[in-house]
Amino acid sequence: MKGITEEYATYGSLFLVDEEHYVELCRYLNKVIFKKADFFLREGECCEYLGFLKSGLMRSFYDKDINVNFHLENSLITDYDSILFGVKSRISIKAIEDSEVFLLHKDHLQNLYDKDVYWQEFGRRIAEAVYLHAKRRIEGLLCISPEQRYHQLLLENPKILQLIPQKHIAGYLGIQPQSLSRIRKRLLNR
Template identity: 75%
Template sequence: MKSITEEYLTNGSLFLVDEEHYAELRGYLKKVMFKKASFFLRKGEYCRYLGFLKSGVMRSFYYQSNGKEINVNFYHENGLVTDYDSILSGGQSEINIKAVEDSEMFLLDREHLQSLYHKDPYWQEFGRKITETAYLQAKKRIEGLLCLSPERRYHQLLEENPKILQLLPQKHIASYLGIQPESLSRIRRRIQGR
């Protein structure tokens, strides 16, 4: 019988790992708990890990020069959490990633991922799936900001991650949607008035 961890990794929506390769991957994974408000990554650090979020919620954000936070992404169960730019380039991160609530993740060190790539073509396919996932997330986010109205972006957030609306203050939701908190209040009033 598979453990919960094994079930997650082999049946999770992020990727599939067959039985033959699971034991090898498991040897490289590190299970870590992040308390609410603790950082997975801070601006200026080097991102060393791919994080597979088993439970909880995290957010990525930038600091503007005035100290204001601009939210880039929210991550929830089965999500890939990383600064993929820093992973690929080996450079310092420009973003911060922080736990919104207590969260559990499995971390895969980028060096271990590289060694898996050299062992077996199976792991190159695994890496390709991770890259595709990161690309599709970024593309969807950019297209949402460019092509959807703020109200449609809010509806999309409601559909995909309603829990976020209960966990974060309105200023963080508005920042993620690319609008001011006052505009978010108007959108919410319009929706409630229907």
């Protein structure tokens, strides 16, 4: 039992489960290594998995440069709309660096939902996390300036700024790379 407790201490918070349900969830998970530039999901595919990013870095994007999100270790990756409704994804999710991901197939997720109320609450926690991220993202784009968005990104995720090309950061902020250069220069001169 000690092995499970240590393993849970390492992975439990990643999966949003309590220790009692951890072993049950692990039966359904597959660990996959995505090499740099591998796709978790391509635009036009139906998303089949919830991904729990243990280590590495990935990005969600439209076209090539409209970045929706950067996924750091210990985060959830998926196109939840595609999972819920079985529609083709409009986004792609790609590894920026080698990434270790635990995959939960949507059918296994449904099996868990059917087992008991705990797993339905688990699904609610996932849906809430996806919703809150989307809400914050939309509010950021609509209510604060690009400079404030950059400053917020700098405070919340300084690692991203070291690992991601400036063109992707600019796309995430909703600005051109030249505008990002001006913002960075202004902040350095303060």
